[in-house]
Amino acid sequence: MTSAVKLTCREADVLRLLALGLSNRLIARKLDISERTAKNHLSSIYLKIGATHRTQAALYARQIGLIGPGEAAPYAPETTPTPEKHAQPACPTLTAREQGVLRLLALGLSNRLIARELGISEKTVKNHLSSIYLKIGATHRTQAALYAQYTGLAS
Structure with a gap:
């Protein structure tokens, strides 16, 4: 990814909300734009920064410091629409394998690449991710990756 990119103010807003773990629907609601417009902004952002997902x-x-390391943990109620369904344990205990999977996920690797790196099947990676999501209260891989960064697992 490139280091210095010129984003519009709206793109920066969209990227900031995405980094907080919000879905396209929640980004659209928060910015009072259509979900399609949010998707268009994300496509433009991906092109500008060289991201693929x-x-x-x-x-x-x-x-780049668009949000701080301690700003809105990915499992916080404002980023998860139904916190009661995904309650955050006081101190989630991830197995060594789950930590390895989460570390690679935080680097942006796909399930296939994680499986290759760890010498396990994609199905096993998916099972580990399901367990991780449940333990940390995440609803998708972006929130899990942000959690890994927030807790220092991604280092």
């Missing part, structure tokens, strides 16, 4: 874009936003 949400996780890379979210990590880029943190890297």
Whole structure:
């Protein structure tokens, strides 16, 4: 990804909300734009920063300081529409393998690449991710990647 990119104010707003773990629908609601417009902004952002998916874009936003390291943990109620369904344990205990999967996810690797790197099947990676999401209260991989960064697992 490139280091200095010129984003419009609206694109910066969209990227910031994405980095907080919000879905396209929630980004659109928050900015009072259509979901399609939010998707268009994300496409433009991806092109400008050289990202191929949400996780890379979210990590880029943190890297350039668009949001601070302690700002709105990905499992916070404002970023998860139904917190009661995904309650955050006081101190989630991830197995060593789950930590390895989460670390690679935070680097932006796909399930296929994580599986290759760890010598396991994609199905096993998906099972580990499901367990990780449940333990940390995440609803998707972007939130999990942000959690890994927030807690220092991504280092």
